[in-house]
Amino acid sequence: xxKLFDAGRVVFGTCREAKxxxxxxxxxxxxxxxxxxxxxxxxxxxxxxxxxxxHKYKKVKEFVQHGGLNVSEAVEVATTKAGWxxxxxxx
Numbered sequence: 001x002x003k004l005f006d007a008g009r010v011v012f013g014t015c016r017e018a019k020x021x022x023x024x025x026x027x028x029x030x031x032x033x034x035x036x037x038x039x040x041x042x043x044x045x046x047x048x049x050x051x052x053x054x055h056k057y058k059k060v061k062e063f064v065q066h067g068g069l070n071v072s073e074a075v076e077v078a079t080t081k082a083g084w085x086x087x088x089x090x091x
Contacts, residue, residue: 021058021061024036024040027039027040037051037054040054
């Protein structure tokens with residue numbers, strides 16, 4: 001049951017992240033990026049983040065979602081070509 005609960009939290013977090021990103025993008029479309037940034041700045045600062053942090057996060061998120069990062073490939077290289085210990089063996 002614990003694993004099911006954890007999976008639910010992950011899905012909820014992912015859905016919330018998608019919704020918040022969608023809402024931000026809608027603010028940018030409705031107004032402009034500067035205004036959208038001003039509207040979320042206080043919340044980001046409250047969490048110890050800056051607008052620049054948020055924009056870097058959005059850039060990395062987009063990079064990963066569009067296939068720019070392939071960690072599975074890196075694991076394969078590490079385990080087959082370099083002869084490293086597999087990730088599973090470390091767990």
